[in-house]
Amino acid sequence: MDLNVYEDDDDETLHRKLIAAKIARKRAEEDMKLLANRIHLLKQEEQKVIISYLLFIQLTLIYRLGKRLMKPRKRLEI
Numbered sequence: 001m002d003l004n005v006y007e008d009d010d011d012e013t014l015h016r017k018l019i020a021a022k023i024a025r026k027r028a029e030e031d032m033k034l035l036a037n038r039i040h041l042l043k044q045e046e047q048k049v050i051i052s053y054l055l056f057i058q059l060t061l062i063y064r065l066g067k068r069l070m071k072p073r074k075r076l077e078i
Contacts, residue, residue: 003017
């Protein structure tokens with residue numbers, strides 16, 4: 001429905017346009033809330049992924065360091 005107001009619109013048409021505009025605004029506000037919630041959930045998920053990645057990096061470094069320390073060292077003969 002065209003929500004623009006024209007001079008030749010009668011009262012009933014104006015009323016229908018007003019109702020349609022209110023419904024459209026309410027729907028837009030609901031969409032905005034849903035999108036804000038989705039963004040919040042995505043940010044939370046991003047934080048979990050970052051923490052998991054950092055933990056993986058730490059464990060990898062610890063494993064490599066442990067492996068390096070467990071290698072037998074050659075003795076220098078004098």
